[in-house]
Amino acid sequence: MSDLKQYRQSEKLLVVMPTWVGDCVMAVPTLRAFRQLYPNAHIAALIKEGALPIIEDCPYINRIIPIRKRPASSDEPRGGGPMKVARYLAKENFDTAILLPNSFRTALMARMALIPRRVGYDRDGRGFLLTDRLMVRRENGKFIPVSTLDYYLGIARYLGAQQPSHQMELFTNEQNDAKALDMLKQGGWTPDCGKPLVMLNPGARYGEAKMWYPDRFAQVARMCVDKLDATIAITGAPRERNILDEVIASTDVPMIDLPKMGMDLGTLKSVVKHATLMVSNDTGPRHIAAAFGVPVVTVFGPTDPRWTEIDFEHERIVRVDVFCGPCQKRTCPLDHRCMTQVTPEMVFEQVQELLSSESKQETSA
Template sequence: MNRFLIVRTSSLGDLVHGLPVASAIKKALPSAHVAWIVEERFEALLKACPCVDEPIPVRLRGGVSRLLDASDIRHLISFLRRRARGGFDVAIDLQGLLRSGLLTLLSRAPVRIGFPGAFVRERANTFFTNLRPATIPARSHVIDRNLALLHPLGIRLQGHRAFPFCLPAPLPRRHFPGAGDPKARIWVGLHPAAGWPTKQWGAERYAGLADRIAKRWNARVFVLWGPGERELAGTVLRSMRTPAELAPEMGVGLLAEFLARCDLVVGGDSGPLHLASALGTPVVGLYGPSDPVRNGPAGPGARIVRTAAPCAPCWKRSCFDRSCMAFIELDRVWAEVEAAIEEKPRRTDPENFQKHSQGVNNNGDRS
């Protein structure tokens, strides 16, 4: 077995948590060829990972129906042609959806590994895989659940946390002009949005935190946003009393470079938080409906502030009052932010900071 296909098309945080699988394959089988089917908007992330030899971009944001959409059929045809040229020995479905199961089946790999029925979001997914791990720990991090899919192949690297990234030389900080002090040595990114409304802490609380950060360290505070999130980011800025900056619109490649330049990132359970942590940037994660034991940031030194709500974690995407995140007081978050920034070594020459290979390994070191 030398040709592997990983099927995990989205989303950003889930892709980050899938990277240790590719890294583990390469560690166990250095000559293996690892391909990965991914939505084209995230292709740049996988191109920056040396453990992924071949990102295969597709457009599937509309679900299974997009497999038959004439406007995107060329992506499926490209994938099928790729399969016909080289073929795959093993396909690994990290997603557990009907669409990912279909793509796994289309690979025609003789070995198709997937999660047991209790661990997939759509039970029909199990019809498309033919091999599963014997056991998966019930209350384990999603990375370890993903790594369990390698057990049937004899690859057992539980606890493996390797996120190798090869980024371009980081952009000089002067390339991000704005309202903050361009000479400020501390950059903090705040990401107020999240995929679920129940994971959002609230614009006013982020604004209060940003004001404290800006005053305490004369830091440049950037409010991060993605598709559909600009209005919330703007609300945070309008609620602040000190100057802050709306981060520029960034694709995933530039976002990775930007997060690697930050001294701290604060946010809920979201893709940018997990990507920042994987890059080795200190993070403070705010958790309400989701469980950090399962979904927490996996990089070294990540700090977690959990809600005290008795109903958490509930895993609900909607709630009539969204009260669980309101249980997270500003002072608790501020204490973690202070500790994270005070403990982080200062970059003595930020304009000349050059690290072409970025990421973290099992020891928590950048690599």
């Protein structure tokens, strides 16, 4: 392993960011820890285009290097292939690469870029490409579930961070904030209207087994309107359009259809800041809500909550124990009982409990 003192003297750091939106949100506390460790260093974040808006306006990094299939300017890598990215990075003279993803590809890319120090977990057969190999905990040959948030912070602790905070946070800009308020106003909701804004996030990129049913999201929406006088907004990625349409078609509850109004990931952050509560599957917007302190009810099915634990006191997880789970499968080979047994009433009960506790806290304050 390399001398930690040598790293503390590093002046130009590259942090390779995860691919998934939720993982990027959970990586922000680690970026903050790096900035605290190296207040005078130049820190750049290498990130794929799809997740880039998550770290826009983040004060802990000096620069974002996007990976796009078609570069938007001459100051970007010429394409997303590892050779092209490595060639670009080699010209930047980074002295250290910190690899948050576990992939062999990212370690090879850092090695080909001739970055002298390469820090990451010894996974995916890439240990020989790293100068600092962090070991992963196993039991009986299997990985022990560890929160992704804490997994990333483990690198910061290895490099010298003392009890780094798990607090997630995200940042927005005035332009997206204005666009978000305009969308909500067009949908009939304003911050001073007196109605709670409940956001539904019925999609999930990981696979269909991870998604609770559209008609049940619709039933929760109906309960929120009837019993809480809430305004409902629905969000999702472009590939989830059919899921959003199913939710909307399953009820006569009016919904602010954010994607149809032109929402992107940047404006989603600004919209979420105004939400009273979110109901979500275990996917990226859940983490965005938590990062802004917005209460969230998360439905878990085949995935193990221990992998994505976020230490957020205003989250309520709804799940049922089944003999076959958590299986981590993208498609259920049986009858999807981990999701079919989660009822709208179970979810709405947690919505009420969260909003009630929030109301009591505001009253006592």
